[in-house]
Amino acid sequence: MANTLDPMDLKQIISLHLDGFSNRKIGVTLGISRNTVNTYMRLFKASNSSPKELLALDNATLEKLFPSHTTIDNPRYDELMLYFEGVNKARNHPGFTFLYHYQEYVAQAKDPYGYTQFMEHYRRKYAKAKGSMKLEHDPGKELFIDYAGKKLQIIDKETGELIPVEVFVAILPNSQYTYVEACKSQKREDLINCCCNALRFYGGVPKAIVSDNLKSAVTRASKYEADINRSFKDFARHYNCVINPARGYAPQDKALVENAVNLAYQRIYYPLREMSFFSLEDLNREIKRLLGRYNDLLFSRKEASRRELFQSVEREYLKPLPQATYELKGYRRAKVQKMGYVYFSPDKSYYSVPYRYIGKETTIHYTSSVVEVYYYHQRIALHQRNPSKGSYNTNKEHLSSTHKYYSDWSPEFFKKKAALHGEHVLGCIEKIITAVDYPEIGYKRAMGVLQLHKSYGSQRLDNACKRALQADAATYLRIKNILKNNLDKSSLFYQDLEKDKSHIPEHDNIRGASAYQ
Known part of the structure; x- marks a missing residue:
C-alpha cells in the first residue's frame, strides 16, 4: 500500500518550487515520483492561495486541502x-x-x-551516476554532512579516564568550505545541534542537506525513498531547507564529505595527536583554530582558498538564517485522563487540555521551554514547560465549571473557609493540611471537616475542633466521631476544660508550690 504524503513533505515541495527547482528536480531531491510532484503542482495552482500563502498554513489545514495523494512505493x-x-x-x-x-x-x-x-x-x-568524471556542484544548493570514522578523546578531570568523542564534518561542495566540531555522540540531539552550529558558521542555509543514512537522521533507509525522522524533518522545516539522504551503496553521493573527513585527519587530527583536553569546549576551541588555517590554505590550481571561494561565490546563494534558533522537539503520545490532564513522562508531570478531549489519544510536542498538545495535527493546548516532577500545570479555561472550583484549592482557600466557623476550626484545618506531604490529600480531608457544619452547625463544629486540638487528635475521623457521639457537649470533660479553672478555691492561708522548694 502506498504511503500518504504528510504536510511536511508538501511544504518541502512548495519550498523547492519557490527556490526555482523544476518538478523533475524536486522529485529527484525528495525521492518522490515526478508524476506525484506534477499532480501536486497542478493542485497548488488550482487552489485560491499562492505558494507563499500555502507555505504559511499550519499542517492540519494543508492536510485538509491536499489529503489523498501518495509517494512512490511501487x-x-x-x-x-x-x-x-x-x-x-x-x-x-x-x-x-x-x-x-x-x-x-x-x-x-x-x-x-x-x-x-x-x-x-x-x-x-x-546518466549522472555512472562514470568517474568530476561532478559540478551548484553554489548554495547542498550541504554534505557526516561523522568521521575515527574519534578524538577528552580526559575526565576526576578519574583520568579517556572519553571518546565523535567528530562532525560538514562541507559546501562548490567552495569546499568546511566545518568541523567535536560532540558527545551521534544521537539525534547532538546531530541537530551540530547542524545548527554549522549553519551559523556559514551564515546561511543551503537548499538541501545531504546526510549519510545515520540512525539519528533516517528512521528507515531506502535506496529510493528514505524515511527522515520527525525531529530532523522539523529542523529542516524551521530552516526552510530539505533533507536528502545519500543512497546506500552509492559512494559517489558522499565522496566530497568523505574526502573532507580524510583531510580533517591530516589538518586537524594529526596536529592534535600530542595534546590533551579536559572538556569539549577546550577541544572545539583548538579545532576552530586549526580549521581556520585549513580553510585559508590556497588550492594549488585555483589560486584561492576555500574561505575566499565561499565569500566571493557561494555565500550569496545561501538563504538567510531564521531569526529564532531552532529548539529540538521531542514527541510523546498520551491519553487525556478523566481529570482533564495528559501525563508528560519526561518530567513525570501533568498538563491540562480542554475537558471535551477527555479520553482522546493526543501527541505531545515539547522543547526545553514549551509543551504543546496536538489532536489530529491541531494544537489544543500550549504550556510553558515546568521541570518540577509531579506538578499539575493548569489553564483554567480548559476546565469545566465543576473542575474550576477544585482548581482554586490551596492552603489560603481552606483557611479562609475555616475562619468563618471559628478559630478552633481554623487551627484544625491548618494542622490537617501541614500534616501530609501531598497537598491534595490534605485538601480533601480539610473539605470533609468543613462539610460537617452542614449537619452540626458552626458552633458545635468549633467546639469539637477545640476538643480535638486539646487532645492532639485533629483529624477528620476524630472530629466526626466527637460530633456523632455528642462528646462536644459532655460536661465531664469539655466544660471543665472550657472554664480552664482550678477546682480548689482561692484562700490566703493556702500556699502554692513555691513554698515547698
Whole structure:
C-alpha cells in the first residue's frame, strides 16, 4: 500500500518550487515520483492561495486541502530498479545489448514496462551516476554532512579516564568550505545541534542537506525513498531547507564529505595527536583554530582558498538564517485522563487540555521551554514547560465549571473557609493540611471537616475542633466521631476544660508550690 504524503513533505515541495527547482528536480531531491510532484503542482495552482500563502498554513489545514495523494512505493518500479543493477554490471561485457536484457526482464517480470520506458528509466538512473568524471556542484544548493570514522578523546578531570568523542564534518561542495566540531555522540540531539552550529558558521542555509543514512537522521533507509525522522524533518522545516539522504551503496553521493573527513585527519587530527583536553569546549576551541588555517590554505590550481571561494561565490546563494534558533522537539503520545490532564513522562508531570478531549489519544510536542498538545495535527493546548516532577500545570479555561472550583484549592482557600466557623476550626484545618506531604490529600480531608457544619452547625463544629486540638487528635475521623457521639457537649470533660479553672478555691492561708522548694 502506498504511503500518504504528510504536510511536511508538501511544504518541502512548495519550498523547492519557490527556490526555482523544476518538478523533475524536486522529485529527484525528495525521492518522490515526478508524476506525484506534477499532480501536486497542478493542485497548488488550482487552489485560491499562492505558494507563499500555502507555505504559511499550519499542517492540519494543508492536510485538509491536499489529503489523498501518495509517494512512490511501487513494487513494479522497485523490481525494475533492482534488475538494472545486474544490467549495469554487465554493461562492458563483449556482446552486451539492451534488447537481450529487456527480453530477459519481460520473461521474469509480472507486469513489465515497455521497451521505451525500460530505456528511459535506465538513462535516468545512470546518466549522472555512472562514470568517474568530476561532478559540478551548484553554489548554495547542498550541504554534505557526516561523522568521521575515527574519534578524538577528552580526559575526565576526576578519574583520568579517556572519553571518546565523535567528530562532525560538514562541507559546501562548490567552495569546499568546511566545518568541523567535536560532540558527545551521534544521537539525534547532538546531530541537530551540530547542524545548527554549522549553519551559523556559514551564515546561511543551503537548499538541501545531504546526510549519510545515520540512525539519528533516517528512521528507515531506502535506496529510493528514505524515511527522515520527525525531529530532523522539523529542523529542516524551521530552516526552510530539505533533507536528502545519500543512497546506500552509492559512494559517489558522499565522496566530497568523505574526502573532507580524510583531510580533517591530516589538518586537524594529526596536529592534535600530542595534546590533551579536559572538556569539549577546550577541544572545539583548538579545532576552530586549526580549521581556520585549513580553510585559508590556497588550492594549488585555483589560486584561492576555500574561505575566499565561499565569500566571493557561494555565500550569496545561501538563504538567510531564521531569526529564532531552532529548539529540538521531542514527541510523546498520551491519553487525556478523566481529570482533564495528559501525563508528560519526561518530567513525570501533568498538563491540562480542554475537558471535551477527555479520553482522546493526543501527541505531545515539547522543547526545553514549551509543551504543546496536538489532536489530529491541531494544537489544543500550549504550556510553558515546568521541570518540577509531579506538578499539575493548569489553564483554567480548559476546565469545566465543576473542575474550576477544585482548581482554586490551596492552603489560603481552606483557611479562609475555616475562619468563618471559628478559630478552633481554623487551627484544625491548618494542622490537617501541614500534616501530609501531598497537598491534595490534605485538601480533601480539610473539605470533609468543613462539610460537617452542614449537619452540626458552626458552633458545635468549633467546639469539637477545640476538643480535638486539646487532645492532639485533629483529624477528620476524630472530629466526626466527637460530633456523632455528642462528646462536644459532655460536661465531664469539655466544660471543665472550657472554664480552664482550678477546682480548689482561692484562700490566703493556702500556699502554692513555691513554698515547698
